Amino acid sequence: MRNLLMKVSYDGTDYNGFQTQPGGHTIQDYLEEAILALSGEQVKITASGRTDAGVHARGQIFNFYTSSQIPVERWCVALNSRLPEDIVVTEAMEVPLDFHSRREAKRKTYRYTINANQFPDLFGRRYQLHHPGSLDIEAMSAGLRHLIGTHDFTSFASRKSTKPSHVRTIYDAWIETDTSMCRPGTRDQGLIHTYVSGSGFLQHMVRIIMGTLITVGEGKLKPDEMKRILEARNRAAAGPTAMGKGLMLWSVEYDITDGVKPDLWNT
Structure with missing residues (x-):
């Protein structure tokens, strides 16, 4: 099992915020769908925090666990090809298994x-x-x-x-x-x-x-x-x-x- 940490930028204008909610159409939904399409895994990402509907991010951070062996340097390009053009993953790296994007944000x-x-x-x-x-x-x-x-x-x-x-x-x-x-x-x-x-x-x-x-x-x-x-x-x-x-x-x-x-x- 690997713990992958990523940085994402997004234009939040047309979305219902970052965090998954019953109405759907959130940044988290699209990220998890892209990860599923790429790796075949249904994951739940953990973000540094939520943003409201219409709010943007230059540097949102999230992590998730995966058993995929896709090299870390390939994740950004591969995910971006499966994401809407107003969501862009710009950094990816492997971190210790106990790393938690929200709890460890300083x-x-x-x-x-x-x-x-x-x-x-x-x-x-x-x-x-x-x-x-x-x-x-x-x-x-x-x-x-x-x-x-x-x-x-x-x-x-x-x-x-x-x-x-x-x-x-x-x-x-x-x-x-x-x-x-x-x-x-x-x-x-x-x-x-x-x-x-x-x-x-x-x-x-x-x-x-x-x-x-x-x-x-x-x-x-x-x-x-x-x-x-x-x-x-x-x-x-x-x-x-x-x-x-x-x-x-x-x-x-x-x-x-x-x-x-x-x-x-x-x-």
Whole structure:
């Protein structure tokens, strides 16, 4: 028996999220179908975490057990030939049998992208929330800093969350702005990329954080109110849930162990 670990990127626009569910048409469904077509084995993959419908991934990680003797270097090309074009496996390696993608993940980073130009980007519209109004990016950055550290994030969790604890640790959170597509002499602000890196995330957590930050950027909340919202431990205290299409699972990091190549986790 072998334990294979893989990295997959996907455009989540047309899918019902990552994890298998009764309605089908999930990323997991298509990956498992491709593995079955390739190896003849019915497997259940274990991912580093789930993503919601419409949410994308640049670096989702999953593992599964197989008795197939297909060389590890052949898996990516072979699976991609059996997957839809918006799901691409980019890395594959063999890891110790006790390796578990979800339990051993040490750090996850999400990126949320807002297009703050006057007009939407036709070719990037699937991966951006378009917000044509002016946003105070400095205020958003100041508000975001209040979330760094270990806190109870109940205010930023879905009301449907079933987790026994809402305590999570945000290691870092920052904003980067790309103004390369701004038109000179206009009120375009460019692409606002918000990165949130932590030990783990609750259902809708990053999207609720972003919906609240946008409210700060619009001047409807002061940056320091993010601390009050956090301390309220009440979903009603926070802002709306931002649309899923602007969210991307950017990377998942693990402690380096024998059999795991460092370059997989540092991209």
